[in-house]
Amino acid sequence: MSRLSTTCLALAAALGVASCVATPVSKQPVSQSAVVSASASQAAPPDLVILVSIDGFSPDYLGKGQTPVLDGLVAGGAFGPMRPSFPSVTFPNHYTLVTGLHPDHHGVVGNRFTDAQLGAFTMASKETGFWDQAEPIWVTAEKAGIRTGTMFWPGSEVEIHGVRPSHWMPFDQSMPGDARVDRVLSWLDLPADQRPKLETLYFDIVDTAGHRYHPGGAETQAAVASVDASMGRLVEGLKARGLYDRTMLVVVSDHGMAATSPDRVVWIDDIIDPAALKIGYGGAVLTADPAPGREAEVQAKLVGRHPHMECWNKADVPARLVYGSNPRVAQIVCLVETGWLTATRDRPVTRSGGAHGYDNQAPEMAAVFIAHGPGVVAGRRLTDLDSVDVQPFLARMLGLDAPAGDGRAADTLPVTTP
Structure with missing residues (x-):
């Protein structure tokens, strides 16, 4: 049994619902379209699709008393822990989801x-050019004549392939969760020819608390409860507008969170002179390019296995991580043991907290996937989900012919109640 399957089973027990249904492990991810019942293809499509991201939200946060609204969506819909992409950090995974x-x-x-x-x-x-190697779902929708509204989703503030969402806002971290929900709901009150059929909504406070305190800390649990309350506001707002039963709610996260400590640090100085490196990203994952003239030193000292870390030239990154072919990837990529951090002596780790970016198969990095709406079989439990499968599912719900991606876009086997 996979580690994600174990997480799913534990959550099912905590929620008092049917056990998980194991899907066969294959080289291809399992499509989220499997959450829709066999009759869904005959049923009317949803009038509205809302994609909600709760940054840094672990499946382990569910079923413990802080999430009655989300637990209700799980019980009445489909759920599975979901494997993020590597590196398991925010912007890459949010763009993967769409x-x-x-x-x-x-x-x-x-x-x-x-x-x-x-x-x-x-x-x-x-800059638009950073985003135009792919087409997010809101661009696909707008090109097909479907209006969209994006609330703080990474990439939604720029014009991509000449297209913007019909409604969007620049990111403002100080904007409370309830205010974000109210803005999304307000777009649904617009005249029919301006109203979105696809909306995205983003919450960041769970990730922020997990970093600052601890994934299991009281402050993090308070942030989880706050987001759940905002989700309750969204549900009630949809009900008040007569839209709840006709809305496909898809709740995801980009990654989980692992506890960190000053006692678990890989000191770069103990391996190589930090001046030999141009570090692009550090902490839970290390990417770096050799400083000019120090290439041989970097190859000799950094590339290879170290206690709690392994480093590769980008061309040699293990295939399962699907990372290293893009020219933007740094020359050296280091996988850090989950719960450890890289640091230099001049910028030490001084306090415990949380981090992400680790191996995307680590159970601590598991993200969450919940689908609730027309055609979804209540109580369906899925395993071996992958973040690349979300976009094909959204496209199917919207009736869109979306660009092919790394997920499985085809409709899958009929689903029955567990």
Whole structure:
């Protein structure tokens, strides 16, 4: 049994629902379209699709008393722990969710990276060129004449392939969760010819708390409860508009969170002079390029196995990570043991907290997938889900012919209640 299957079974027991249904493990991810019942193809499509991301939300947060709304969606819909893409960080995985492509294929290969022509990318970058190696679902929808509204989703603030969402807002971290929900609901009150059929909604406070405190800390649990309350506001707002029973709610996260400590640090200085490296990304995953003239030193000292870390030249990154072919990936990629961090002596780790970016198969990095709406079989439990499968599912719900990605876009086997 896979580690994600174990997580699913534990959650099912915690919620008091039917046990997970194991899907055969294959080289291809299992399509999220499997959550729809056999009769769904005859049923009317949903009038509205809302994709909700709760950044840094682990499946382990469900079923423990803080999430009555989300637990209700799980019990009345389909659920599975979901494998993120590597590196298991925010921007790459959010773009994977809406493009169906791994970061190596959609081009947003990290929260920070360098493009040879465009220069350095950060989470504040707004240049279109960083995003145009792929087509997000809102662009596909807009091109097909379906209006969309995006609430803070990474990539939604820029014009991609000449298209923007009909409604969008620049990211404002200070905007409370309830205010975000109210804005999404307000778009549904527009005249019919302006109203979105696809909306996205993003919450970040669970990730922020998990980093600052601890994935199991009281502050993190409070953030989980706050987002759940905002989800309750969304559900009630849909009910008040007569839309709840005609809405496909898809709740996902981009990754989980692992506990970290100053006692679990890989010191780069103990391996190589940090001046020999141009570090692109550090912490839970390390990417770096050799400094000019120090290539041989980097090959000799950094590439290879180290305690709690293994480093490869990008061409040699294990195939299962699907990472290393994009020109934006740094020359050296290091996989850090889950729960450990890389650091240099001049910028030490001084406090415990949480981090992500680790091996995407680590159970601590598991993301969440919930689907609730027309045609979804209540109580369906799925395993071996992959984040690249979300975009094909969204496209199917919207009746769109979306660009082919790394997920399985075809309709899958009929689903029966467990």
